[in-house]
Amino acid sequence: MLKYLVKRLLQAVPLLILITMLCFTLINLAPYDAMDAKVTDKMTPADIEQMREEMGLNDPIPVQYLRWVKGLLQGDLGQSLINRTNIATDLKEKIPNTIKLVLPAYATAFLLAIALGLIAGRYKNTWVDKLINSTASIGLSVPTFWVALLFIYFFGLKLDLFPVMGMHSLGEDSFEDFLHHFVLPYAVLTIGFLPDLVRYVRSSTVTQFDEEYVTVQRAFGSSSGTILLRHVSKNVLLPMITKLGMALPMLVTGAVITETVFAWPGIGVYFTTAIRNLDYPVVMVVLVLSGSLVILGNLISDILCAVIDPRIRIGR
Amino acid sequence: MKNRRLELAKRTFLRDKGMWFALAFLLFIVAIAIGIGFTDADPNALNLQKMCAPPDSENLFGTDELGRDYLTRVIYGARVSLLVGVLAMLASVTIGVLVGLVAGYFGGVVDSILMRIVDVFCAIPWIIMVTVVGLLFQKGLASIVIVIGCFGWMEISRLVRTETMTAKNREFVHYAELIGVPKWKIILLHILPSIFPVIITAATGAIANAIMVESAMSFLGFGVAAPQSSWGTLLKTAQSTLSKAPHMAILPGVLIICTICSFNKLGDLLRLFVEPRAMQEGK
Numbered sequence: 192m193l194k195y196l197v198k199r200l201l202q203a204v205p206l207l208i209l210i211t212m213l214c215f216t217l218i219n220l221a222p223y224d225a226m227d228a229k230v231t232d233k234m235t236p237a238d239i240e241q242m243r244e245e246m247g248l249n250d251p252i253p254v255q256y257l258r259w260v261k262g263l264l265q266g267d268l269g270q271s272l273i274n275r276t277n278i279a280t281d282l283k284e285k286i287p288n289t290i291k292l293v294l295p296a297y298a299t300a301f302l303l304a305i306a307l308g309l310i311a312g313r314y315k316n317t318w319v320d321k322l323i324n325s326t327a328s329i330g331l332s333v334p335t336f337w338v339a340l341l342f343i344y345f346f347g348l349k350l351d352l353f354p355v356m357g358m359h360s361l362g363e364d365s366f367e368d369f370l371h372h373f374v375l376p377y378a379v380l381t382i383g384f385l386p387d388l389v390r391y392v393r394s395s396t397v398t399q400f401d402e403e404y405v406t407v408q409r410a411f412g413s414s415s416g417t418i419l420l421r422h423v424s425k426n427v428l429l430p431m432i433t434k435l436g437m438a439l440p441m442l443v444t445g446a447v448i449t450e451t452v453f454a455w456p457g458i459g460v461y462f463t464t465a466i467r468n469l470d471y472p473v474v475m476v477v478l479v480l481s482g483s484l485v486i487l488g489n490l491i492s493d494i495l496c497a498v499i500d501p502r503i504r505i506g507r
Numbered sequence: 508m509k510n511r512r513l514e515l516a517k518r519t520f521l522r523d524k525g526m527w528f529a530l531a532f533l534l535f536i537v538a539i540a541i542g543i544g545f546t547d548a549d550p551n552a553l554n555l556q557k558m559c560a561p562p563d564s565e566n567l568f569g570t571d572e573l574g575r576d577y578l579t580r581v582i583y584g585a586r587v588s589l590l591v592g593v594l595a596m597l598a599s600v601t602i603g604v605l606v607g608l609v610a611g612y613f614g615g616v617v618d619s620i621l622m623r624i625v626d627v628f629c630a631i632p633w634i635i636m637v638t639v640v641g642l643l644f645q646k647g648l649a650s651i652v653i654v655i656g657c658f659g660w661m662e663i664s665r666l667v668r669t670e671t672m673t674a675k676n677r678e679f680v681h682y683a684e685l686i687g688v689p690k691w692k693i694i695l696l697h698i699l700p701s702i703f704p705v706i707i708t709a710a711t712g713a714i715a716n717a718i719m720v721e722s723a724m725s726f727l728g729f730g731v732a733a734p735q736s737s738w739g740t741l742l743k744t745a746q747s748t749l750s751k752a753p754h755m756a757i758l759p760g761v762l763i764i765c766t767i768c769s770f771n772k773l774g775d776l777l778r779l780f781v782e783p784r785a786m787q788e789g790k
Contacts, residue, residue: 217639
């Protein structure tokens with residue numbers, strides 16, 4: 192087990208290095224650089240040149256890259272060009288906001304999907320299944336922001352039930368106020384996560400029902416409810432753990448669109464604002480962060496699977 | 508073998524009403540998107556007396572915030588959305604097939620390097636990647652196509668790689684190698700045709716995906732810029748006028764859903780043709 196763990200960890204490291212390289216190259220390919228955001232009309236070309244020199248922008252790219260990575264490793268994520276704020280401090284404030292939104296939504300979608308998927312798979316080709324499956328198929332084609340627009344119109348503007356902007360009303364800090372703001376984006380996000388998960392659970396349930404152990408259980412006279420809950424569900428849930436690991440990066444970048452529509456002060460809005468303002472240090476940090484989370488998520492789900500299912504350990 | 512697959516696909520097609528709807532809808536939307544160019548409907552004709560008007564007999568789907576006929580604008584939007592979808596699909600299929608073929612055929616070090624590159628590209632969520640790369644280009648149709656094309660090819664290349672690895676062990680390929688056919692010729696003339704069905708299936712999925720990504724990007728304001736507008740751009744405008752003109756949010760959204768749904772449905776049909784067994788068991 193330890194050997195497998197170390198091997199997977201070692202595989203992840205070069206990937207991480209490649210990702211930082213890719214991010215850095217991408218940003219350096221951009222037609223502007225960190226200077227362009229600082230230049231004002233009063234500066235002479237000589238001033239600008241001097242500042243470039245001071246900021247190290249004239250150094251060769253590999254030198255700049257190494258300096259940047261060194262900073263990252265020491266926890267120094269740099270400063271935002273626009274607000275002059277420390278990026279690490281910003282992230283500490285924004286990431287929890289995003290998690291508050293994404294975690295409950297994903298958890299709800301996950302549980303609902305398991306229930307709906309098992310039901311659909313169990314009653315394959317009946318009207319229940321057709322209803323669930325076709326709704327999920329259509330759901331896959333529905334853009335989240337469109338659902339958000341409809342919700343804002345009906346529940347926010349027409350019925351005036353919920354606020355449609357932000358996380359708190361101005362000056363309010365109570366939990367009730369938060370919940371009030373939370374309902375709409377949460378619902379939209381849950382709907383966004385659901386279809387893919389439902390289809391996944393359904394198709395693995397259908398596959399499991401064709402397995403021989405189900406036939407054996409039937410021959411022993413188990414009721415189909417027992418088969419579903421005792422045997423099939425266990426085998427369906429195992430691969431779902433992989434999904435869970437892969438969902439880790441969503442905690443940070445899973446709600447970019449929903450956050451933007453509802454002006455939720457999370458990482459998504461932070462990122463899109465940075466893109467609009469050409470705030471490179473911020474963009475780079477978010478890039479690296481999301482990339483590392485994907486790798487970490489894959490790593491975790493592999494390890495979890497290996498812990499639960501010994502066949503994987505031996506197989507490698 | 509081939510005929511039985513064709514029969515199966517044909518039977519499913521004839522039985523499934525959803526397929527009929529999907530095909531009919533796609534033909535219809537493409538036809539009006541092309542056809543509107545031959546009418547004198549102008550998507551930019553202003554009518555400041557009639558801004559944000561709800562649907563009536565003159566403007567079937569109302570007017571937008573500058574009094575332009577909304578239906579005309581949505582149909583012109585279809586042109587942009589579909590064009591981006593098709594072109595981006597072509598770009599990502601080209602890259603994906605190329606990488607997949609080379610990695611799968613040559614194997615070894617080439618394969619490892621290419622697949623690590625694929626891993627890296629996969630590691631960054633598309634929405635982050637696409638917006639960042641969008642920074643590098645001037646806003647416009649061409650750059651959207653490049654950006655989406657450059658980030659939708661990874662899945663395709665993995666698929667093509669697996670298929671190529673199977674195909675290169677087939678006897679006709681071995682024979683061609685034996686009699687000294689050059690490698691590029693083997694890849695193009697022998698392997699590529701044998702994996703063609705898989706590519707077509709991946710392509711329908713890629714179109715649906717590209718349309719979805721484009722609409723999201725345009726909605727966030729990183730996509731097609733004015734005066735051109737895609738369905739995503741229209742929805743972005745609709746958001747700002749939501750309280751005055753809710754009718755503007757409906758049509759583009761419904762069209763996005765129907766289009767993507769139809770492409771997915773066609774993809775299902777093609778998949779049935781490519782791997783009939785998997786579909787019968789899985790569904």
